[in-house]
Amino acid sequence: MDAMSEPSQLPLLPFVAAQPLIDHHCHGVLRAAGGATAGAPADAGPDLAGLLNEADGAATADGMPFDSLAGLALRRWCPPLLGLPPHASARAYRERRAALDGEEVTRRFLGASGLAALCVDTGYTPAGLLTPAETADLAGATAFEVVRLEQVAESLARAGGRAADFPDAYRKALGERVSAPSFGSVVVGFKSIAAYRVGLELGGRRPGDGEVVAAVSRWLGGKAGADGRPPRLADEVLHRFFVWCGADLGLPVQFHVGYGDRDIDLHRGNPLLLTGLLRALEPTGVPVMLLHNYPYHREAGYLAQVFPHVYADLGLATHNVGARATALLAEALELVPLRKFLFSSDAFGLPELYYLGTLLFRRALSAFLAARLDADDMSYADAERVTGLIGAENARRAYRLNG
Numbered sequence: 001m002d003a004m005s006e007p008s009q010l011p012l013l014p015f016v017a018a019q020p021l022i023d024h025h026c027h028g029v030l031r032a033a034g035g036a037t038a039g040a041p042a043d044a045g046p047d048l049a050g051l052l053n054e055a056d057g058a059a060t061a062d063g064m065p066f067d068s069l070a071g072l073a074l075r076r077w078c079p080p081l082l083g084l085p086p087h088a089s090a091r092a093y094r095e096r097r098a099a100l101d102g103e104e105v106t107r108r109f110l111g112a113s114g115l116a117a118l119c120v121d122t123g124y125t126p127a128g129l130l131t132p133a134e135t136a137d138l139a140g141a142t143a144f145e146v147v148r149l150e151q152v153a154e155s156l157a158r159a160g161g162r163a164a165d166f167p168d169a170y171r172k173a174l175g176e177r178v179s180a181p182s183f184g185s186v187v188v189g190f191k192s193i194a195a196y197r198v199g200l201e202l203g204g205r206r207p208g209d210g211e212v213v214a215a216v217s218r219w220l221g222g223k224a225g226a227d228g229r230p231p232r233l234a235d236e237v238l239h240r241f242f243v244w245c246g247a248d249l250g251l252p253v254q255f256h257v258g259y260g261d262r263d264i265d266l267h268r269g270n271p272l273l274l275t276g277l278l279r280a281l282e283p284t285g286v287p288v289m290l291l292h293n294y295p296y297h298r299e300a301g302y303l304a305q306v307f308p309h310v311y312a313d314l315g316l317a318t319h320n321v322g323a324r325a326t327a328l329l330a331e332a333l334e335l336v337p338l339r340k341f342l343f344s345s346d347a348f349g350l351p352e353l354y355y356l357g358t359l360l361f362r363r364a365l366s367a368f369l370a371a372r373l374d375a376d377d378m379s380y381a382d383a384e385r386v387t388g389l390i391g392a393e394n395a396r397r398a399y400r401l402n403g
Contacts, residue, residue: 015384016366020116021358022395025146025191025254025291025315027121027348028129029106029138048074048094051349066090069322070356077359078352081108103138106130109351110139113358116392117141117401121191121254122183123148124348132185139354143185144401146254147177149192149242150233157230163216167209167241174245188399189289190246191254194239197232199268200255204280206244207237215241243277252287252398259294259317271300278307287398291315292346297328301336311398312336316346318364319356329364338386342395365390 048066066075071090079088082096082105097105118141120132136143152173161169178187194202207215215237222231233239246253256264257271271290278288288310293300294317304312314332318325333341345357369383378386395401 012366019391022117022392024119024342024395025344030349031128073322106351109355113354115139115141119144121146123151144188145185146189166216167212189252195256195269197234198236200273202240202277204276247286254289257290257293258296297332304336304340313342313344315344325360325364326367
């Protein structure tokens with residue numbers, strides 16, 4: 001089933017519907033995210049409400065995430081792929097989903113997404129998560145890996161060693177993750193979650209090894225987690241060091257920006273705070289990928305316009321705003337050069353999020369381009385070309401993809 005086939009009957013421009021998408025930032029699907037698992041109750045399945053948005057705890061109780069634009073979008077577009085009518089109730093949807101084989105559910109949604117390649121962030125890998133290759137195989141796509149910078153440091157901390165040896169050990173470990181990928185897929189980039197740990201106000205100056213050693217001593221001198229994990233990695237010097245190490249290897253560096261779970265202080269996730277670091281990184285020529293960006297998508301567009309190495313996307317905001325995706329995309333494209341905007345789903349856990357991310361993106365892009373065509377703001381050939389750029393070619397060029 002492709003992105004234009006039943007049951008969606010989307011009123012898409014034909015070239016938007018047919019465009020194979022490169023998802024330049026996403027995550028794996030939970031193995032139990034299909035239907036029921038062996039031996040489980042008939043209505044067992046994934047925590048749909050908990051995975052549908054960035055909330056947790058009481059905020060996901062009583063089906064509250066379904067009473068949102070994201071929840072309405074799921075109930076509008078996803079039930080037909082399971083043999084239910086659009087707008088099926090959350091209860092009917094859960095029951096039908098649980099009655100199907102888990103892999104079949106995942107295959108239906110990923111297969112209907114129209115993906116050519118996935119750049120999978122492997123920094124968060126809870127038990128039961130499909131590998132990049134497994135996820136891509138169910139989508140009929142090619143898998144690539146994005147290495148999370150902080151995860152490499154935390155792995156070194158768990159292995160022990162002296163703080164004095166950390167700078168060289170980190171550089172070596174990061175290089176090894178590229179030359180010998182942990183998950184078998186080619187590594188095409190790195191990701192920083194500095195926004196979650198210290199905010200995005202990172203200095204532009206490359207820290208010296210002495211500063212790094214002192215920062216590591218502070219970090220590892222903190223209180224370890226109850227399960228023996230290293231203390232929370234929240235030192236600006238270290239996050240800046242990680243970014244420079246990634247840049248030295250010549251691969252794109254992604255930054256989480258803006259909207260995320262409640263572990264982030266949203267006001268510290270404004271991409272304008274990265275301006276000094278972006279200026280410092282510009283001579284390296286390494287692409288900087290600003291992920292998600294909502295509600296700072298206009299700021300991200302400005303940065304992508306004024307810095308030649310900066311790119312932007314909408315990521316998880318696309319499915320979270322549901323029917324408002326068209327308006328959001330139009331805002332995001334106000335300033336950003338069309339050769340600097342990429343598609344991303346940031347899907348995690350639920351295969352529905354891949355499907356919603358691609359479907360709502362196609363609908364939004366089609367509506368945006370159709371309005372431009374109706375107003376004679378662009379030619380039909382230009383609209384086709386822009387679709388190819390945003391849907392795949394910008395990612396292919398920035399990440400130097402071969403698949």
